[in-house]
Amino acid sequence: MQRLWVTGYRSYELNAFGDTDPKIQVIKYALKNYFINLLENQQLDWIITGANLGVEQWASEAALELRENYPVSIAIMIPYEEFANRWNEKNQAKFLKLKQQVDFFASTSNKPYTSPLQLRNYQNFMLLHTDRALMIYDEEHVGKPKYDYQLIKQHQETASYQLDLLDFYDLQDAAEEYQTKKGLEKYSE
Structure with a gap:
């Protein structure tokens, strides 16, 4: 069984708000491509993420969209009860x-x-209950994910644990690919 921990920036760190924000669409596109690659190579059974506003929730949404065509299970783990109680309605x-x-x-x-x-x-729970991690994180632009990044790097010193990063250059490439794809779909209509 292959279990993937997905985490990364919060929405405010990317200045991405609202479900129609183009940045969110690009991030979900990049996540889906990563997930599909693993799924088609039978290297992914579970996508496990947190519930933070941002990459974690977008990863869950992207995975839910893929679940229609791929046999993948999705889990959300939170660090404490009443996690979202302070959020707006x-x-x-x-x-x-x-x-x-x-x-x-x-x-x-x-x-x-x-x-x-x-x-x-x-x-620690996420590290011990997953086989690898994907982070949308750029080492040159630290933010909240730096704590997960540092812990994973420390864990790698004593354990075999793969970490894949999608940084801002990767997201720029995904944005260009996404725009090209959307343009071709529009043109073919």
Whole structure:
């Protein structure tokens, strides 16, 4: 069984808001291409991600779209109970919808947020229950994902664990490919 941890930037770190933001469409396109490559090579059974607004939720959405054509299971893990309670109503509704659509949902702590230790326990859980990771992260543009990146790099010192990065150059290539594809689809109509 191949289990992939997907994480990366929060939406505000990419200045990407609203479901129709072109940046989000490009990121989901890049994620789908990565997932499809693994699925078609029988290297992926589970896509496991968090529920943060941004790459994690977009990864769940992209995986749900692929599930119609590929045998993949999707899990969302959260680091503590009441994870989305401080979000606005729209974001909470989106979170609840994703929670209902995925194959598995759980929290690594049975309490609301009390300490940073819950976040560290979540990271360790994700490392120990996945075989590899995909991050949308650029080492030249640090942000919240740097903590996951640093932990994965540290874990790689003692364990065989693959980390793939999609950086801003990769996203630029995906944007150009996405625009070309959309242009060809429009032209062929």
